[in-house]
Amino acid sequence: MSDPGMTEMTGLTHLNAAGEALMVDVSAKDPSHREAKAQAVLNTQPEVLALLSNGGLPKGDALAVARVAGIMAAKKTSELIPLCHPLPLSKAQIDFELGDDAIRILALVRTLGVTGVEMEALTAASVAALTLYDMIKAVDKRAVIGEIKLLAKSGGKSGNFEAEA
Amino acid sequence: MSDPGMTEMTGLTHLNAAGEALMVDVSAKDPSHREAKAQAVLNTQPEVLALLSNGGLPKGDALAVARVAGIMAAKKTSELIPLCHPLPLSKAQIDFELGDDAIRILALVRTLGVTGVEMEALTAASVAALTLYDMIKAVDKRAVIGEIKLLAKSGGKSGNFEAEA
C-alpha cells in the first residue's frame, strides 16, 4: 500500500480477533523518547476573537484558562480514552495562533514511555478548543471547532510521521 | 445586532471587568429542563470505516467503546472545562451516522438544571470522536476530526437555538 499513513489494513489494534476491545499489551516495548504535535482550530468571528486577545496579546485570562485546560486534559487522557495506556508525561505545552476569524491551538506533548503521545496531544488541543468555545458561546453559538489532527510524531518503532502542510 | 447567535458583543461572560476568570454566579436561576445536541465528524478512508462497521452494523466493540467514552465524558465535562458548572445530567446518548469516508457522531444531553448542557454535548461528541481516532490511528494517522458544533439547544432564558442545516 502506497499511503504511508495506512500501515496495516487487516484490523484495528485495540480489538482482538473476536472484535472485543482491550488495552493491548505493551509490556515487551522499551521506553523511548516520544513526542507528538497536534492541532485544533476554533472558527468564530473577528469581533469575538478580539474579545480573546488584543493585537496578538492576551487580554485577560481567556487564553491562559484554555492553556491550563489543555495541559490538564493531556494528563487526563488515559481516563477519557478507554483503551489508552497511562503515560508519565514529561512535557505539555499549548500555543495559540490568532488569525482573522479563527484561532489555532497547537499542543506539544512528550514522554519517555512505551506508547506514543498522539492521543495526549489531540486531547489537549481539543479540550483547549472546547474551553475557548465555552468562554465565547454566549456571544457566538455558531463557532465551529475543526481540523483536529496529528501534525507530527516521533519516537517509537513505528517511526516518525509528519502531516503534509 | 441581526445575527441571533451574537447576543452580546461587550465581553465574555466568564471573565469579570478586570479580565479575570471565574465560575459565574447562577444561584438566582431556576432549574429548567434543558437539552443540547452537538456533533463531531471523523474523516478517514472507506477501508478504515469498513473496519468499524459492516453494512451499517457495528463490527466488534469499536462503536460501543466510543459510545461509552462519549457518555462518560459528558459526565466529566465540569472537570475538563474549568469554568463549567457541575450539572446533574438526566440523559446522555451518542449516535453514529456512517458515510463513505466519514463517521458523524451525534451527542444528545439533557438536564434539569440552572445552566445549559451545550458543553456536555460538545465534550461527549469530541471524546467519542477522539476514541474512534485512537482505535484507527494505527491504520490511518491522517484521519481528521472536524465540524464539532452545537446543533440545537432548548431550555433556559436565552431561548432555543438551532443551527441551520
Added chain:
Amino acid sequence: MSDPGMTEMTGLTHLNAAGEALMVDVSAKDPSHREAKAQAVLNTQPEVLALLSNGGLPKGDALAVARVAGIMAAKKTSELIPLCHPLPLSKAQIDFELGDDAIRILALVRTLGVTGVEMEALTAASVAALTLYDMIKAVDKRAVIGEIKLLAKSGGKSGNFEAEA
C-alpha cells in the same frame, strides 16, 4: 410473572431497541427520598481477621481505611459505572460485622434524587471489601469476596424491595 424481582423481561433498560447503550432519560421523574442497603462479604481465615480487629473492636486503622474507601467510592459511582446517573448523595455509611472467618460489609446510601442508589451502595460495599483484601493479601491471597447483593431499597416509583433473609 410471580417473582417480584423480575419486573420486565422484554429488554435491558440501558440499551435501546438497536442494542445500543445510553444513559436513559430520567428528566421526567420527580426527585424523591431514596435509600439502598447492600452488602459484600470477605471470606478469610480466623488468624487474619484477628489482625483487623480485637474482640470486635478495630485494631489499628484497617477498618477505618476500608470505611473511608467505601464512602469515597459511593461518591465515585457514576464515574465507574458508565450508564449511572450522577446523584447528590445525602448519606453514606459503612458498617462491619465480624464473624469467625468472614467479615460482612454493610453499605447504606441515601439520596434525594431521580434515580435509586442501589449502584452506589453496591459499589461502596465492593470497594470497602477490596480495600480490606488489599490490606490482608500479603497474609492471605486466597481470601474471597462474595455475596455482593442488594439487601433493600426504598423510594422511587418501582417501590420497595427487600431481599429475603
Added chain:
Amino acid sequence: MSDPGMTEMTGLTHLNAAGEALMVDVSAKDPSHREAKAQAVLNTQPEVLALLSNGGLPKGDALAVARVAGIMAAKKTSELIPLCHPLPLSKAQIDFELGDDAIRILALVRTLGVTGVEMEALTAASVAALTLYDMIKAVDKRAVIGEIKLLAKSGGKSGNFEAEA
C-alpha cells in the same frame, strides 16, 4: 507454615507498628514484569443472561460496556484503594464466560512495575460485574456477585501464585 497463601502472620503490611495506615515504601524494589488474573461471577437467571447475549454471541452493547468499565476501573485502582501504589499498566483485558445462570468475568492485567497488579485485576473484575448488574437490575434485583478472587499472579519477589481449581 504449610499454607503457601499465608506468608506472614505477624501483621498487615499496610499498617505500621502503631496500627497506622501508610502507603508502604517500595522505592528499593526493581521494576519487573508482573501479571495478575482475577475473576468475579454474576449469578442471575437464564432469561436475564439471554438478554445479555444470544447463543454465546454478544447482543447489543451490554458486554462491551462492562468490558470498557472494567478496563477503565483497572486504571483507576490507585484512586479507589487508598493504600495502592499507582502503576503504569501495560495491558488490561476482560473476558466473559457465559453459563446457564451465571456469567464469569475474567480480568487480566500486566505491568512493568514495582508492585503487583492483583488489586487492579480484582478491581477490574468487580467493576465489570457491577456494570452488568446495573444493566440487569431492572429485571433481576436479586442477582448476586460472588467468587471475586485472585486466580494467579506472577512476577515480583513474593513469587508466583495460582489458586487451585
Added chain:
Amino acid sequence: MSDPGMTEMTGLTHLNAAGEALMVDVSAKDPSHREAKAQAVLNTQPEVLALLSNGGLPKGDALAVARVAGIMAAKKTSELIPLCHPLPLSKAQIDFELGDDAIRILALVRTLGVTGVEMEALTAASVAALTLYDMIKAVDKRAVIGEIKLLAKSGGKSGNFEAEA
C-alpha cells in the same frame, strides 16, 4: 458557652457514637442559598512576588493558573475531603491581594444546596496557594502558606458566621 464559634462540645458530627466515620445524613435538610468566603496567604519575598505580578497587574499567566486551579479544586472538594457531601456549586471565584512579601488568596463559593460550602472555599484557597508555591518553588523553597481560615459563611440553619478582622 460564650464563644459563638463553639456550638457543641459533645462530639464530632462526622463520627457516630462508636467513633466511626460516616457521611452524615442531610436528607431532611431543605436546599438553601449558601455562601462561604475563605482565605490562604502565601508568604514569600518581595523579589519573588515581583515575578508573579508587576505593579499590581498580572505578569504572564501565573495568577491565572492559580485562579483556575482554585476554581477546579472547589469542584473537586467532595473527592478530596472524604466525608464531604457533593454539592452543585453555583459560583466560584478567586481573588488575589498582593502585599509586600505576601499574597492573599480569597475564595468565594456559592451553592443552592443542603450543606454549607466552607470546605469548598477553604479547598479552593489552599489549592490556589499551593499552585502559586509550585510556580515559585525553584526561586524560594522557604515560602510558607498560612492563615488558611474561614472568613464568613451565610445560609443554612446554623446561621451566619463572620471572622473578626
Added chain:
Amino acid sequence: MSDPGMTEMTGLTHLNAAGEALMVDVSAKDPSHREAKAQAVLNTQPEVLALLSNGGLPKGDALAVARVAGIMAAKKTSELIPLCHPLPLSKAQIDFELGDDAIRILALVRTLGVTGVEMEALTAASVAALTLYDMIKAVDKRAVIGEIKLLAKSGGKSGNFEAEA
C-alpha cells in the same frame, strides 16, 4: 545570592519567556530517588483536640480519616496542581503530633522519578489538615490552618534542602 533557598531570580520555571504557562520539559532528566517532607498545622482549642484524640491516642476514626485523605491527595497532586508532572509515588505517609491547642501534620513522600515530590508532600499535608478542619468545623469554625511548608527534600540535581528548625 547568599540565600540557598533562592536559586534563580530571573524568572519562574513554569512560564516561558512570553509569560505563558507550560508543563516544563523533564525528558532529559534521569529518574532518581527523591523524598520530600512537608507539614501543616491545624490550630484549634484544647477541648476540640480532645475530641480528636485521648491522651495522645487516636479516638475513633478521626485521625485515620485524615491520614487516608492525605495519602490519597498525594496521589492526586498532578490533577490538582496544573503544571505538576505525574509521578509514580513509591511511599506516602502521614503522621500527627498533638500539642495543647494545635495538631501538626507531617507528610513524607518518596518517588523514583524525574521531578521532586515537594508538591505531593505539601498537598498531602494540606488536605489532611483540611479533612481535620472538616470534622471539627461544627465545634470550632475559627480553627486556622497554617505553617504549611517544605521541611526537607533530597534527590535530584538541585540538591538537598532542609528548613531551619
